[in-house]
Amino acid sequence: METIRKLIRKQSLEKLYNNLAANRKVYAPVIAADKKAEYKYNPGFADVTFDHIRSTLSVKNIVFPKVENLFFYENSKTESTITDIDLDKIPEVVLWGAHPCDNAAFDTLRSIFCWDTKDEFFSRRLEKLTVIGLGCHSSDEYCFCTSVGLSPSSSRGSDILLTKLQTGDYQAEILTAKGNEIVSSFPDLFEPLTDEKVDITEVKQKFSHKQVTEKLAGAFEHEFWIANSLRCIGCGACAYVCPTCACFDIQDETKGKNGKRYRSWDSCGFGLFTLHTSGHNPRHVQSQRWRQRIMHKFSYMPDRNESLGCVGCGRCSSGCPVDMNIAEQLEALQNI
Amino acid sequence: MDNLILRAKELLENKTVQVVIGYEAGPTGVVRPAFISDPANADSLIYDERCVQNLAVYLTKPEVKHLGRIAIVSSLPVMRSIMMLISEQQISYDEIVVLGISADGVLLDIADLSVMQGYIDKSDLSNPVKYKELLAELKKLTPAEKFEYWQKELSKCIKCYACRQACPMCYCTRCTVEVNQPQWISVQSNAHGNMEWHILRAMHLAGRCISCGECGRACPVGIPCHLLTMHLTDQVYNYFKVYAGTSEKMNSVMSTYEPNDKESFIV
Amino acid sequence: MAENIYKPYLMKIGSIVEETPDVRTFRLIFKNPEDAEKFSFKAGQFGEYSVFGEGESTFCIASSPTRKEYIECTFRKAGRVTNALANLEVGDTVGFRGPYGNTFPIEQWEGKNLLYIAGGIALPPMRCVIWNTIDLRHKYKDITIVYGARTVGDLVYKQELKEWSERPDIKMITTVDPGGQTPDWKGETGFVPMVLEKAAPSSENCIAILCGPPVMIKFTMPVLKKLGFQDKDIYTTLENRMKCGFGKCGRCNVGKVFVCKDGPVFSYEQILSLPEEY
Numbered sequence: 001m002e003t004i005r006k007l008i009r010k011q012s013l014e015k016l017y018n019n020l021a022a023n024r025k026v027y028a029p030v031i032a033a034d035k036k037a038e039y040k041y042n043p044g045f046a047d048v049t050f051d052h053i054r055s056t057l058s059v060k061n062i063v064f065p066k067v068e069n070l071f072f073y074e075n076s077k078t079e080s081t082i083t084d085i086d087l088d089k090i091p092e093v094v095l096w097g098a099h100p101c102d103n104a105a106f107d108t109l110r111s112i113f114c115w116d117t118k119d120e121f122f123s124r125r126l127e128k129l130t131v132i133g134l135g136c137h138s139s140d141e142y143c144f145c146t147s148v149g150l151s152p153s154s155s156r157g158s159d160i161l162l163t164k165l166q167t168g169d170y171q172a173e174i175l176t177a178k179g180n181e182i183v184s185s186f187p188d189l190f191e192p193l194t195d196e197k198v199d200i201t202e203v204k205q206k207f208s209h210k211q212v213t214e215k216l217a218g219a220f221e222h223e224f225w226i227a228n229s230l231r232c233i234g235c236g237a238c239a240y241v242c243p244t245c246a247c248f249d250i251q252d253e254t255k256g257k258n259g260k261r262y263r264s265w266d267s268c269g270f271g272l273f274t275l276h277t278s279g280h281n282p283r284h285v286q287s288q289r290w291r292q293r294i295m296h297k298f299s300y301m302p303d304r305n306e307s308l309g310c311v312g313c314g315r316c317s318s319g320c321p322v323d324m325n326i327a328e329q330l331e332a333l334q335n336i
Numbered sequence: 337m338d339n340l341i342l343r344a345k346e347l348l349e350n351k352t353v354q355v356v357i358g359y360e361a362g363p364t365g366v367v368r369p370a371f372i373s374d375p376a377n378a379d380s381l382i383y384d385e386r387c388v389q390n391l392a393v394y395l396t397k398p399e400v401k402h403l404g405r406i407a408i409v410s411s412l413p414v415m416r417s418i419m420m421l422i423s424e425q426q427i428s429y430d431e432i433v434v435l436g437i438s439a440d441g442v443l444l445d446i447a448d449l450s451v452m453q454g455y456i457d458k459s460d461l462s463n464p465v466k467y468k469e470l471l472a473e474l475k476k477l478t479p480a481e482k483f484e485y486w487q488k489e490l491s492k493c494i495k496c497y498a499c500r501q502a503c504p505m506c507y508c509t510r511c512t513v514e515v516n517q518p519q520w521i522s523v524q525s526n527a528h529g530n531m532e533w534h535i536l537r538a539m540h541l542a543g544r545c546i547s548c549g550e551c552g553r554a555c556p557v558g559i560p561c562h563l564l565t566m567h568l569t570d571q572v573y574n575y576f577k578v579y580a581g582t583s584e585k586m587n588s589v590m591s592t593y594e595p596n597d598k599e600s601f602i603v
Numbered sequence: 604m605a606e607n608i609y610k611p612y613l614m615k616i617g618s619i620v621e622e623t624p625d626v627r628t629f630r631l632i633f634k635n636p637e638d639a640e641k642f643s644f645k646a647g648q649f650g651e652y653s654v655f656g657e658g659e660s661t662f663c664i665a666s667s668p669t670r671k672e673y674i675e676c677t678f679r680k681a682g683r684v685t686n687a688l689a690n691l692e693v694g695d696t697v698g699f700r701g702p703y704g705n706t707f708p709i710e711q712w713e714g715k716n717l718l719y720i721a722g723g724i725a726l727p728p729m730r731c732v733i734w735n736t737i738d739l740r741h742k743y744k745d746i747t748i749v750y751g752a753r754t755v756g757d758l759v760y761k762q763e764l765k766e767w768s769e770r771p772d773i774k775m776i777t778t779v780d781p782g783g784q785t786p787d788w789k790g791e792t793g794f795v796p797m798v799l800e801k802a803a804p805s806s807e808n809c810i811a812i813l814c815g816p817p818v819m820i821k822f823t824m825p826v827l828k829k830l831g832f833q834d835k836d837i838y839t840t841l842e843n844r845m846k847c848g849f850g851k852c853g854r855c856n857v858g859k860v861f862v863c864k865d866g867p868v869f870s871y872e873q874i875l876s877l878p879e880e881y
Binding site: 070071073074075077078079080081082084085112113115116117118119120121220221246247248249250251252254259261263266268273274275276277278280282283288292295296299300303304 | 606607608609610611613615653654655656657658659681682685691692694695696698817842843844846847849850851852853854856857858859861864878880881
């Protein structure tokens, strides 16, 4: 649909939020005890933050929970049975106030979960999701959305995108039918937009992702990988805070006869990830795993999933205990 | 600082070592580990109060060992980690040169293992002051309150294992959580599985933790998991009167038995 | 509900063959006849086999797609799932999902000679295509099978090895490593590459299919090259660790190639173009 721009006053935002939260799950950012932003379901409007730069964890868990049950089973030798998960029970969720990088990540995840074979768990969750995004009026040195084809005002992945106006009110871009449905339900809250200036931060471009992708095609054996991953300690923090990392493990867990098969977040940074039962490991040292992480996002995914595997949110770098700064490395890779 | 840089250059130039592990400020100003192989790059080495990561974690990393003999910038926790790694036969002192740094940031002349031993001997080995206060706060809680506190904290865990990976003592090539015959610990990250993991991790570090706090610092979601191991450090000291990483010949208190061991904690 | 791509078929173990002390072959029958009706696969494809409570394990379908009533799999007790599988009995339930992956291009091979070379537990991934081409025997010229194992006891499919060696339209060479022979062993004694070199099959109009442990591949490749085989006429399978089977879970890729989607069957020409991540 064609994008419609409207005005929503600051005080109307509260009404909109409260109306939505009255009968839906609304996932919104608040400032936690450690002063960092985190998303919670249906917090009071007074606690919802409009000024955070990035939450510690991304919001991918709405569509890709850290643990997703795939089915239940009863194991009784000759008569084992399987019980399906009722996907109709997946609730409607409104994601409120998430930034353009996080919202664009839903598209990236779709390119992984729905290429070739459609993953119902993911796609049903995505169908039930409505995104009311928030353009960024602040950013920091870890942000690099503009280097990966996005910007602090990108509307990709949002159904409605709110952008702060210099007056303190908000511009609402209505981008999809889902977004329009919300706006039509609360017509009184939206007014015609007069010519008003938006308050959007500037994020400096650090590298050209196209050049990085071109360079990576011939960089598999480059000495760069060892030299730049010596300090990597091989934890999964970068993958788990990342909004687009989708690697997963599948496991069973049983109590007595009954149990479940589930998938859970996994990380290419772990040695165990690719370890064969024989003991052989195709990626046996950390430099190979770090290479996989960068290659996957900036070379393999553009090639296989027609999508860049990174939205430039900077979480992997700000959350890394040893400052494996991905933007810095990509900038360097562009020039090898 | 200049002394450290000069010493690093000298060690690299006369080929005593092939790499110096120290600290540098990255392009965003964040202090991070540096691996200097070219003496010309030694000028980027820094040492100040921001240099807190326990660098000893790299002494058992294959790619780092592959570089050759290592000189390592070592504050007290790093030296104690080295002592632990030696006592557990993971490294030998001959493989490394210790660039000791005193608590007030002065380069020490650690000529050999006995000098390092002497330095450790005269240092305060109990938990660092800033953690002691937190531990004291926790001790005031009732068991039920404590359980609630940890359940809440551990519910944040995403099982990224940064706590394990950041710890110099967690050098096992196959961690217990990765063993699946039997599956000791639930793989998934939920209240139960997270609690299992953190209790297991803490217990495996009882009597081995040198109180650097690195596990808590590494945690991306801010769980103070270092308080678990530090509490055990206190407990071990109370019962056995030893601190980890204080002797190259130390046996792990949890895996050795002495006839005069206290038994009062056995229920 | 739409299809749950992670949900396995329930299979009943129809029979169990103890191939060696640690290798078993299961014949698996679909519990739901409708599933059996809809199911089809091609030679080279694999599946995820599961014991509920223990998890899934990846291996190829070892029976021929020309045999419709069942599928067979052969596995060695190695990890958690295969150990649990080995403890099952006839009549027990196994989960199976698949088929996944690509196939041996047997249509392209029509009118050619086929040379199968396998070592140890790597005969099972090849058994499917061997039987497939034997069942369509008239479409192919000479079929030669070279199979070796460490000892006589480690040879799998002993009954079939006998059957193949008795057939006049198959040239069967079986070998065991030096020291692995028994007093009544009638086959060759020697490593697969040496035995192959001695047999010296012609590379003329011939496709070589090679599966075995890395060390066997390493020493067999030069022999094949010496015999005049070109990279594009040599096929093998890659076996990286997998979980999902459809290119999502992220662990089996070799460079940008998903072993689960683009493999497991690769020509040696393709393998040479891949980074060494297998």
